[in-house]
Amino acid sequence: MSQESRFLTLLRLLANDPAAQGLMDDVAILPVGDTRLILTSDTMVEGVHYLPTDPPADIGWKLAAVNLSDLAAKGARPVGCLLNYALSGDEDWDAAFIAGLGEALDRHAMPLLGGDTVAMPPASARSYSLTAIGEATGPIPTRKGAQPGDILYVTGPVGDAGIGLDLARADAAASGPLVDAYRRPRPRLAEGALLAPHASAMMDLSDGLLIDTQRMGQASGVAIIIDHIPLSPALEKARGASTAVQIAAARAGDDYELLFTMPRGLAPPVRAIPVGRVSAGAGLTLMIDGAIVPLPDRLGWEHG
Amino acid sequence: MSQESRFLTLLRLLANDPAAQGLMDDVAILPVGDTRLILTSDTMVEGVHYLPTDPPADIGWKLAAVNLSDLAAKGARPVGCLLNYALSGDEDWDAAFIAGLGEALDRHAMPLLGGDTVAMPPASARSYSLTAIGEATGPIPTRKGAQPGDILYVTGPVGDAGIGLDLARADAAASGPLVDAYRRPRPRLAEGALLAPHASAMMDLSDGLLIDTQRMGQASGVAIIIDHIPLSPALEKARGASTAVQIAAARAGDDYELLFTMPRGLAPPVRAIPVGRVSAGAGLTLMIDGAIVPLPDRLGWEHG
Numbered sequence A, B: 001m002s003q004e005s006r007f008l009t010l011l012r013l014l015a016n017d018p019a020a021q022g023l024m025d026d027v028a029i030l031p032v033g034d035t036r037l038i039l040t041s042d043t044m045v046e047g048v049h050y051l052p053t054d055p056p057a058d059i060g061w062k063l064a065a066v067n068l069s070d071l072a073a074k075g076a077r078p079v080g081c082l083l084n085y086a087l088s089g090d091e092d093w094d095a096a097f098i099a100g101l102g103e104a105l106d107r108h109a110m111p112l113l114g115g116d117t118v119a120m121p122p123a124s125a126r127s128y129s130l131t132a133i134g135e136a137t138g139p140i141p142t143r144k145g146a147q148p149g150d151i152l153y154v155t156g157p158v159g160d161a162g163i164g165l166d167l168a169r170a171d172a173a174a175s176g177p178l179v180d181a182y183r184r185p186r187p188r189l190a191e192g193a194l195l196a197p198h199a200s201a202m203m204d205l206s207d208g209l210l211i212d213t214q215r216m217g218q219a220s221g222v223a224i225i226i227d228h229i230p231l232s233p234a235l236e237k238a239r240g241a242s243t244a245v246q247i248a249a250a251r252a253g254d255d256y257e258l259l260f261t262m263p264r265g266l267a268p269p270v271r272a273i274p275v276g277r278v279s280a281g282a283g284l285t286l287m288i289d290g291a292i293v294p295l296p297d298r299l300g301w302e303h304g
Helices: A003-014 A018-023 A056-072 A091-107 A160-170 A177-183 A189-195 A209-220 A233-239 A243-251 B003-014 B018-023 B056-072 B091-107 B160-170 B177-183 B189-195 B209-220 B233-239 B243-251
Strands: A028-032 A035-045 A076-087 A112-119 A127-136 A150-154 A201-204 A223-226 A258-263 A273-279 A283-288 A291-293 B028-032 B035-045 B076-087 B112-119 B127-136 B150-154 B201-204 B223-226 B258-263 B273-279 B283-288 B291-293
Touching: A003 A018, A003 B076, A003 B091, A003 B112, A018 A028, A018 B112, A028 B076, A028 B112, A035 A056, A035 B076, A035 B127, A056 A076, A056 A091, A056 A127, A056 A177, A056 A189, A056 A201, A076 A091, A076 A189, A076 B003, A076 B028, A076 B035, A076 B127, A091 A112, A091 B003, A112 B003, A112 B018, A112 B028, A127 B035, A127 B076, A127 B127, A160 A177, A160 A233, A160 A243, A177 A233, A189 A258, A201 A209, A209 A223, A209 A243, A209 A258, A209 A273, A209 A283, A233 A243, A243 A283, B003 B018, B018 B028, B035 B056, B056 B076, B056 B091, B056 B127, B056 B177, B056 B189, B056 B201, B076 B091, B076 B189, B091 B112, B160 B177, B160 B233, B160 B243, B177 B233, B189 B258, B201 B209, B209 B223, B209 B243, B209 B258, B209 B273, B209 B283, B233 B243, B243 B283
Parallel strands: A035 B112, A076 A112, A112 B035, A223 A283, B076 B112, B223 B283
Antiparallel strands: A028 A035, A035 A127, A076 A127, A150 A258, A150 A273, A201 A258, A223 A273, A283 A291, B028 B035, B035 B127, B076 B127, B150 B258, B150 B273, B201 B258, B223 B273, B283 B291
């Protein structure tokens, strides 16, 4: 049990309000009158969630995007957000961060409502938090609803951001679609709102296809077989499509596509790629080119 | 203009939703159906907002208390909060922090609904944010409503926390009411709810009586004369009540009493100490023992 897991156990004892959902989901659901608010908060730490060499505008964009992605997975409409910002000591850097954050917020009609700005001691890693509030537009999907017979889908290819991170780590000036996938993820808000009334289960792909699918299967009490790992043309061009590359793509985090299930025979209302199927039982199975492949030791990004 | 002031200017360009109130208040006010939500977020940084030697339970308590104090100043009822937590690497420390946080949340009926937990790089200062959501219970006072003829009040003595910080800095094992005032501030939620319908202006005293009164006067477009600096028996016993001690108390932050104005002739519905009066004009005047005293160069805690 990781340090974070033990800590979460403590937090769950405290978070006993129904809106907290036992801290088992990525969001809280708070009823206010006839409205159901969706609450989420994500922190990005220098050297942990982004590279110190990443452009500040991209770090600001990504902080907005990862929070918006949590709202997308609930089919929620953005309502407002609060920013906790650690000054860098470099005004141009701070201005670029806010420009990138603002670009992502504007693009997704997410108002900035407040927050707090602090100075950190010198030489300290900086961290940024955004707390995002959304409003449910209809049924709120969870990761718990996958049913035997459902098909598992993603809204786009996986693994680009993982390769993009490798490229950016090797060369801070690297560019192209893979680096963009890592630095400028696109939250699937429109897709999420269209999918929410139809998906039996839904979550965003933040930690990797394998580990997030495993979590969905565990939460739903079902077995899931992944039988297709969709790669982008850019990824295939850079790395090919060997079994090792496919497994690496399925373990890579930061994709922020939506992962969802729908009953077989229903067509998803958005562009989506079938990647597997749900059956009775338990456990995650990975098939590549029609053959079962042993799961890697580490399925994806595990926090803490 | 401080680094934080310049940064806030940038943020204000982005935060153009009416709910953000131009980032000129401590909170955002978000209408949701017939409900007005009060949103606030405060970050505490190791070595900046608390001492690394402060007991973790007290740091957790204080993080809850400073956010609850912002709700108190709006007369708001706590609805829920989200925590952004940086793991310490020491499970006992983390458990004690959460125990102290939980004690403050439980005492004020504030549910913990979610958040995010991260690991920081080694040797990095840690920081914690809490985003608090409250619900307005009636009229929402701001710092802008003070009128000529009003009396200025505080809900308790000032300066205890400032002396407590000095004592804790000199000796981490120091204890007593002054250290408690610094480490375990009490948010005035009950007082805030009772005062909100009657106060012409209200805010919490986070940065010091002088600077916060100056802000209220500027926001309201009035002159304010402070003619009394209320000291606690514990402070007088420790430091006496000289003019220098009174000025130091009026410059000290972290009191978290409520500062409010009401028309002369009305009696506040809670225990409150008159400390000054509002008149037409502009500017802050300090009188001690009936004589005008020059304002100190630094009026209180200024961020950034």
